[in-house]
Amino acid sequence: MHSESARPEDNTQSSPVRWRPLSKVERRVAGVLIEKAKTTPSNYPLTLNAVVTACNQKSNRDPVMHLDEETALAALESLAADGAVGIVQGAGRVEKYRHYFYDWLGVTKVELSVIAELLLRGPQTLGELRSRVSRMDKIADLGEMEQLVEGLIGKGLVRYLRSTGRAKIVADLLYSTEELERLEAKYGADSAVSRSEDSGVRPPSTQASVVGQLQERIEAQAREIESLKADVAYLFRELGLKRPEHEATDTQ
Known part of the structure; x- marks a missing residue:
């Protein structure tokens, strides 16, 4: 439940930190990607539909949001442009999204969990x-x-x-x-x-x-x-x- 695939834990400080302030939607999208990578790794990376569903869920969220795919996609693309999110090809050539927040923020595994909850x-x-x-x-x-x-x-x-x-x-x-x-x-x-x-x-x-x-x-x-x-x-x-x-x- 707590494992994340392809996690280069020893390299958290090897890349320059490049974070910036995030919009409300970017915060929610970022938190979701981090959370799901840790709690449901078998379903990670996430499709756009999965991102939207997780962003809008009522549990473990404050405030509860009602994002549509267009809004979530814009946030994902903005984060991807800054190197915080990556796009990978899933089964059937469906695009999926993963995060790079360990290096983007320069944090450890547990520190990122703290950031995720705050997001x-x-x-x-x-x-x-x-x-x-x-x-x-x-x-x-x-x-x-x-x-x-x-x-x-x-x-x-x-x-x-x-x-x-x-x-x-x-x-x-x-x-x-x-x-x-x-x-x-x-x-x-x-x-x-x-x-x-x-x-x-x-x-x-x-x-x-x-x-x-x-x-x-x-x-x-x-x-x-x-x-x-x-x-x-x-x-x-x-x-x-x-x-x-x-x-x-x-x-x-």
């Missing part, structure tokens, strides 16, 4: 990332997850949108400048509040901004709860234990 779901907490990345490459604990993120920060590929408190928020840097600024404004809204609480001084703010900051905290806590539920479900599966029916229903 498919957007900014996430460390706990969310660990549980979700583990479906492609197992992450032992949050400590290992944090080390991976720090390594990607060093490569200029990810950053913390929120680096304090219990729910650190991680985002990749393959967004456009405008989109990244929007995310920074959204997820970094509690930074000033955290600093002011430490100093005992509350910054001036409108009622709307306070409500927005509280809402961000509630959403972060909700994400953390979902991540913990996923961790528990993973442990039950690993240990071969059967969960109580009401708990199994709650995690779905």
